[in-house]
Amino acid sequence: MRPVALTGLTGTAPRLSAGRRAVVVGAGLxxxxxxxxxxxxxxxxxxxxxxxxxGGRVGSxxxxxxxxxxxxxxxxxxxxxxxxxxxxxxLRRLDPALGFLRAAPDYPIITPTxxxxxxxxxxxPLVNLAKxxxxxxxxxxxxxxxxxxxxxxxxxxxxxxxxxxxxxGTTSKAYLDQLNFPSEARLRLLxxxxxxxxxPQEEMSAADxxxxxxxxxxxxxxxxLFDIADRPFGxxxxxxxxxxxGQLGAEVxxxxxxxxxxxxxxxxxxxxxxxxxxxxxxxxxxxxPGLQRLQAASPGLADPAFAALLTGTRPTLGFAVxxxxxxxxxxxxxxxxxGTAAVGCLDNISVYERCEDESADWHRARxxxxxxxxxxxxxxxxxxxxxxxxxxxxxxxxxxxxAGATILHDRYLYRRDCPSFAAGSHAVRPxxxxxxxxxxxxxxxxxLPFPSxxxxxxxxxxxxxxxxxxxxxxxxxxxxxxxxxKGLLA
Ligand SMILES: Cc1cc2nc3c(=O)[nH]c(=O)nc-3n(C[C@H](O)[C@H](O)[C@H](O)COP(=O)(O)OP(=O)(O)OC[C@H]3O[C@@H](n4cnc5c(N)ncnc54)[C@H](O)[C@@H]3O)c2cc1C
Numbered sequence: 001m002r003p004v005a006l007t008g009l010t011g012t013a014p015r016l017s018a019g020r021r022a023v024v025v026g027a028g029l030x031x032x033x034x035x036x037x038x039x040x041x042x043x044x045x046x047x048x049x050x051x052x053x054x055g056g057r058v059g060s061x062x063x064x065x066x067x068x069x070x071x072x073x074x075x076x077x078x079x080x081x082x083x084x085x086x087x088x089x090x091l092r093r094l095d096p097a098l099g100f101l102r103a104a105p106d107y108p109i110i111t112p113t114x115x116x117x118x119x120x121x122x123x124x125p126l127v128n129l130a131k132x133x134x135x136x137x138x139x140x141x142x143x144x145x146x147x148x149x150x151x152x153x154x155x156x157x158x159x160x161x162x163x164x165x166x167x168x169g170t171t172s173k174a175y176l177d178q179l180n181f182p183s184e185a186r187l188r189l190l191x192x193x194x195x196x197x198x199x200p201q202e203e204m205s206a207a208d209x210x211x212x213x214x215x216x217x218x219x220x221x222x223x224x225l226f227d228i229a230d231r232p233f234g235x236x237x238x239x240x241x242x243x244x245x246g247q248l249g250a251e252v253x254x255x256x257x258x259x260x261x262x263x264x265x266x267x268x269x270x271x272x273x274x275x276x277x278x279x280x281x282x283x284x285x286x287x288x289p290g291l292q293r294l295q296a297a298s299p300g301l302a303d304p305a306f307a308a309l310l311t312g313t314r315p316t317l318g319f320a321v322x323x324x325x326x327x328x329x330x331x332x333x334x335x336x337x338x339g340t341a342a343v344g345c346l347d348n349i350s351v352y353e354r355c356e357d358e359s360a361d362w363h364r365a366r367x368x369x370x371x372x373x374x375x376x377x378x379x380x381x382x383x384x385x386x387x388x389x390x391x392x393x394x395x396x397x398x399x400x401x402x403a404g405a406t407i408l409h410d411r412y413l414y415r416r417d418c419p420s421f422a423a424g425s426h427a428v429r430p431x432x433x434x435x436x437x438x439x440x441x442x443x444x445x446x447x448l449p450f451p452s453x454x455x456x457x458x459x460x461x462x463x464x465x466x467x468x469x470x471x472x473x474x475x476x477x478x479x480x481x482x483x484x485x486k487g488l489l490a
Contacts, residue, residue: 004450004480011471015042020473022281023048023270025258025294028056029455030442031285032241033090033462037478038281039248041470046277047250048270050257053234054242056287057417058455060234065325065409067366071358072232073411076321077337077350077372078455079104080229082222083215085481086452087459091237093244100236101227109188109339110398114138116188118224125218126488129156138185151179158214158451158487167206168426172199175206187341193217195347196339197453198418199316200377208421215451219483228336228355258286261298267438268300281469285442285462287417288315305435312428313445318416320345320375320387323352325362325409330369331401338398345375345387346394368408371395384412419445432465438472440465450482 020043024035027049039045053059060072080087080101091098107118116136123131133139154167154175167175172194176186193212194201217224229236242252253272261282262269268279284291295301295310336354340346352370353363359370373391396403429447432440442465444458452460460480467477 002482002484004482004485006467006477006480007449009467009471009477011473011475011477013473013475016470016473016475018473019044020280021267021278022046022283022469023258023268023277023279024283024285025270026050026056026285026287026290026443027054027252027254028285028287028443029058029087029090029458030444030446030462030465031056031283032238032245033086033459034283034285034440034442034466035245035250035252035462036090036093036241036248037463037466038283038469039245039250040478041466041475043281043470045245045248045250046279047245047252048256048258048272048277049252049254050286050290052255054238054252054254055233058233059238060232063411067409069362069365071362072234073323074233075413075415076374077348077352077355078229078233079226079337081216081224081226081456083220083483084456084459086463087456089481090459090463094237094240098227100229100231102230104226104228104335104337106335107224107226107337107339108335109192109341111184111187111340111342112397113184113342114188115338123223125220126156128223129218132189136185136189138182138188140182143182143185146180148178148180151175153489154210155213155218156487156489158210158219159490160211160449160451160485162490163210164207164426167210169424170206171202171423172204172206172209173201175209176201191341192339195376197421198319198376199421203316203420203422205421205423205426207426211451212453214487215453215483219451219487221483230355231357258294259297261294261300263300280438282439283442283462283465283469284439285465287443288313288419288445289417291441291443301436303436306439308428309430309434309441312425313430314420314422315416316418316420316422317377317379318414319378319418320384320391321372321413321415322374322388322391323370323372323411324407325366326369326371326402326405327366327408328368328401328405329363330371330399334399340394340398343394343397344390345378345382346391346398347374347376349373349395349398366408368405369402371402378414384414387414388412419443432461432468438469440468450480450485452482
């Protein structure tokens with residue numbers, strides 16, 4: 001873990017001296033991170049959240065099964081990787097020991113013809129890579145000789161400037177084709193990186209894929225280790241986080257969307273439909289579709305330079321999350337989480353009673369399993385029935401003991417709110433800073449000056465957004481942390 005040099009931030013004061021008001025739009029990780037840092041430095045913060053729950057894509061809400069069991073449904077299983085330094089620093093404010101996280105026993109990728117494991121790779125990145133290549137049965141010496149060495153070395157040569165200049169306009173698919181890995185090894189070892197940020201290989205930039213390799217594997221001293229929450233995210237994270245914000249004097253208004261934004265003298269005014277809030281500072285931490293709608297409805301965001309910032313930002317294809325309550329258990333050796341490949345649109349399988357307590361209670365009481373299936377980068381023409389049929393076929397193929405199971409209950413979500421990292425878009429993707437005074441952006445769509453992804457990028461962007469605002473008032477920034485910014489051979 002290395003501290004990130006916060007270029008251009010020079011503030012030294014521990015807290016704000018004059019009263020400042022900030023409105024944060026969105027209570028996902030990015031918005032909550034920004035709100036926390038601002039409130040800790042003495043800013044009066046109001047967070048507006050459209051949904052009735054906090055957490056955004058990690059959020060959860062109350063639901064009830066037909067058998068009367070109450071539970072928290074979530075936007076889907078999440079893995080908390082060890083190198084999520086900034087997210088973990090925020091979560092330690094809620095639980096210093098991070099007691100709700102349990103180490104995942106393994107990170108397998110399973111296919112109909114065999115599986116790959118990323119476990120035991122917690123040495124130096126070079127040793128990890130050598131170990132993985134040596135032990136995998138899907139790459140033999142003759143295959144290795146056919147691999148494009150120059151393209152392969154790019155995984156160890158990540159450099160934020162050179163990599164984006166060289167590979168930013170190439171798709172991940174074109175890069176992986178050029179790499180010429182044996183097809184089974186490509187599926188088991190590389191597919192997971194390409195799909196885990198929801199973008200199809202045909203769209204996602206190869207530079208972003210290389211950034212993912214670097215951040216998760218080749219540049220990550222912690223190896224591909226992750227933890228799992230042992231209870232629903234609402235109870236583990238967001239109820240305590242809202243309580244912390246309350247203690248810091250911040251107000252969080254759930255079920256209250258920001259409807260329109262106006263300039264107001266030197267500051268801002270945010271309409272909610274029932275209220276109008278004045279603010280010196282504005283943090284826009286909405287998801288990409290939400291941000292685009294807000295921009296379109298806001299006279300204060302009509303500035304052409306600001307509108308131009310959003311032109312490189314759009315959601316990628318949709319994804320589905322299908323949670324099933326089965327009448328019988330899966331095999332005892334099934335892991336809490338497994339990535340999958342070569343089984344249609346199925347991308348992973350989670351066995352929830354091996355993850356969190358609510359599902360474990362249901363499993364003990366009813367004897368069945370709670371299984372969650374994910375499908376990412378779904379083409380638009382896919383129907384719900386078609387996706388469900390393919391997910392179920394994938395589950396039956398990889399976990400044959402489920403083939404005769406009856407689905408007692410299910411919950412199906414289809415959403416399209418993850419950002420696209422399309423080839424050619426890097427140069428026009430927004431950063432935290434905007435041309436509008438006192439207005440910053442935060443979220444997992446934002447370009448950061450260090451490698452990061454998904455929940456960690458959302459959290460780091462939120463902290464950086466708060467730092468930029470605080471710096472304008474001479475207040476010292478919150479430290480940020482990163483894996484090495486460049487690859488070993490960069
Ligand atoms: C199925 C799934 C699985 C995932 N698995 C992982 C994983 O294993 N590991 C990992 O690191 N990441 C994972 N991710 C990604 C992770 O969830 C996101 O990267 C992260 O949560 C994004 O946070 P955010 O704050 O940027 O955006 P969001 O969480 O989308 O938050 C934005 C918030 O803004 C709100 N909003 C929008 N418009 C308005 C408005 N006008 N007014 C008020 N509020 C508004 C939204 O309701 C939302 O709450 C997964 C995502 C999904 C969907």
